[in-house]
Amino acid sequence: MTYIIGIADTTFARVDMATPAMREIEKRLPDVRFERYTVPGIKDLPLAAKLLIEEKGCDIVMAFGMPGPTEIDKQCAMVASMGLILTQLLTNTHVIEVFVHEDEAEDERELHELAVRRAVEHAENVVYLLQKPEELSRRAGTGVRQGTEDAGPARW
Amino acid sequence: MTYIIGIADTTFARVDMATPAMREIEKRLPDVRFERYTVPGIKDLPLAAKLLIEEKGCDIVMAFGMPGPTEIDKQCAMVASMGLILTQLLTNTHVIEVFVHEDEAEDERELHELAVRRAVEHAENVVYLLQKPEELSRRAGTGVRQGTEDAGPARW
Amino acid sequence: MTYIIGIADTTFARVDMATPAMREIEKRLPDVRFERYTVPGIKDLPLAAKLLIEEKGCDIVMAFGMPGPTEIDKQCAMVASMGLILTQLLTNTHVIEVFVHEDEAEDERELHELAVRRAVEHAENVVYLLQKPEELSRRAGTGVRQGTEDAGPARW
């Protein structure tokens, strides 16, 4: 079976997260095809994801965005996230949000590293959701993180 | 009658809340089956819950999550909660949100205790909702809490 | 005509607001029947209200809740309110939200008084909505409050 994976991303983001994510998926899934849809900003992502699912037949979508550091940017991120959840509920299809907030990193180099790593590690989640859901359940409640060190399970 | 109970949880959470909740339910319900769906983070829970209801026939769902301590984490929690309410309104089925905020506890040991206790006490609520709704009405307005001491009714 | 009035409340609240509200309604409406649905917390109220309307045939619902004092509690209240509005728009039926924020009162005694009074005064609103909408229009823009002294119309 060929999986069709939607890639929704923005020109606003300062790192190309889509390319490393697609490479990671290709390594792990023998038979895959990508549909890419680039929009200006994160608030355009919910519709992009919906169109990838409804018009391009995607089995799952990754939505990449990089909200800026201001209060307004945070507000935009919240609205975009709500929209991505609505898209999922309207299509019964997962849209994995991969957002990196610009102020999560100290400088551009760190921002780049964080974004690529988060993209790759969420690509792994996409493969699990499609093919190996038991891998996720095995890690339930273990403090997995994407882009940074895992927090790990709480010690008791 | 066999109840089918959905268990939606995340790899992000640092405590496995699903296992103690399922144990508690098994003690209280003679005939029960679980469907578990683990996703990466709390914003993936609304769709997971919807699929558990619509595709796995669950009678009720528990959604376990552990939002982190930052402002962005709080924002994610709000969006996830809104999504869980939408799922309920679209399916006419209860989804009991069991969220533990990482900053509710002072250290990891306390976090673990709080999370397990909240999970178990919400499992009790699930059983009441399915089989003994009068038990909930008996406690209406009495300041019941999950995971911590009950606040109790306001004294007057 | 017998009105069926839905009563949705929580075990989390520290005051039983439902009982005084029902008493008040019984005094004012000769022919009334109540359907009560108690859930754990305020985020469970939107579905409870929807089920009371769709499955129990309620003509109107009162939704009682008591959000706690923390930031997270305020956030939960907002999400619950949004859900109650969605329920109304999906059913074309009023759901009167009766929320008392725990930090509205200085101590438990005051909290109890405030909650009971607000419940009773909203019960009056319910009767007006069902039977005497002109009573509400007569008071439009006059600064009516529930649970505390009316603010009154702005003097000019």
Place this chain on the structure above:
Amino acid sequence: MTYIIGIADTTFARVDMATPAMREIEKRLPDVRFERYTVPGIKDLPLAAKLLIEEKGCDIVMAFGMPGPTEIDKQCAMVASMGLILTQLLTNTHVIEVFVHEDEAEDERELHELAVRRAVEHAENVVYLLQKPEELSRRAGTGVRQGTEDAGPARW
């Protein structure tokens, strides 16, 4: 053609904004009929507006409210606004929100003046939307305000 204009307002507000708005509309529209629906508070307005449109056949609705000065009041206003937008999207009919925040004015006299003026100036907008949309386009981007002096176009 007789326009039917819905008037949704609250007993909570401290100024009767509906009456001056209706007077203004009557001056400008030769043939008009009003349907008034008064509810307790602003969170009851979305359904009131929807019922005015769906059951009373209103061509447009004005929704008057006066949120209080506290954080919780601001939160309620946001939820109410979101509900009013949902009502519009579900009915394809405009609902003009006329909210005056109590803390926009220094004293009650100023509050009264501001509220009446905003109501009247939004009544003018309602007439334009129904009959002279070109009047609005002529003023696009010119910094029009309701209730206070126009900000005017940005000078450059």
Place this chain on the structure above:
Amino acid sequence: MTYIIGIADTTFARVDMATPAMREIEKRLPDVRFERYTVPGIKDLPLAAKLLIEEKGCDIVMAFGMPGPTEIDKQCAMVASMGLILTQLLTNTHVIEVFVHEDEAEDERELHELAVRRAVEHAENVVYLLQKPEELSRRAGTGVRQGTEDAGPARW
């Protein structure tokens, strides 16, 4: 093929952003027709955009708004943005939000420049979305901004 482009804007905004945006589109698209819909404020934009799509047959909509500097204005902007996303999900049509926050600029001259430039640069995005989506994908993750200097890709 003639594209029909919806232009939704407000009388509240202090800069006419629609005119420079339409000029830019006309330069780039040989065959285009505009439908303009001006409303009082940003919370009226979601329905305006929906009507432009459903009743005027627009292929895409630009929604121009200029939120003021206060907390309430920011809240209104968030609600309006959420509404614009809902419009998109209900119509499967892009609505490009072009909001300029009044406090993004130091004075009126700068505000005017910023608003016009953002409008023009989003007009370019509209043309890309309609005709050259590959131009957007070529710029994915490169830190494009509208109205100000591009942030550029993160250096690493």
